[in-house]
Amino acid sequence: MTDTKPVAVESSNNTLGIISLIAGIVGVLLFVCCPYISVVLGIVALICGILAYQQQQQYALAGIILGATSILLGIIFVIVGQALFRELMYVLEREMRF
């Protein structure tokens, strides 16, 4: 009986899990406009998510997945974002001309 008490107290504190989830959501939202911020927020979400997962907090897994996605999308956009965008705009302009 005494073993369950600390777990109950721990699970009521979801701060790290929520931080992870929110950093992940904002990171994924911002990957198109500012991939550098997205990578930083992704790292925050991933670290907080892993710490929260160890403490069995809510939203931890969602935070880890969103954080990893955010880092991946951010890195892809830092590398190919500008080139991809220029190509896309070029194709769109050509399509609209004809």
Next chain:
Amino acid sequence: MHSPLRIWAERSLLIFAVAMIVTVYFYVTTPDLRDLIRPHHCLFNQATGLLCPACGGTRALSQLLSGRLVLALNSNALAVFILPLVIYGTVTAFRLVFDHNFSPSDIRIAPFWLWSLLVLVIVFWIIRNLPLFSFLSPI
């Protein structure tokens, strides 16, 4: 008690701190350097013509470092309001790594404020694109 992960985290944070201090020092003391830093242009803004929540963030930080608070608020009010939170987050990260009496379960912020932050970012994104709130868009 020094696990390889903690040693790795300590070194990363120290390198980060030194890099930040050196960057801020040169940014504040060398005006020519500011011209060399070309901010990454927002792809969302280029594609849609609309502003994202981070548009003007670099300008806001630059103006804040030069002590022009009103101009910084005009460039990106969200960045100015979120800056104390970023500083708190950095201090907490340092405490987690270097203060052995401080554990992740000691971080306690009411969930309401955390969810409010997400709502604030989304609301700021929407309203700064409305003509009525044009004062929130950078000059």
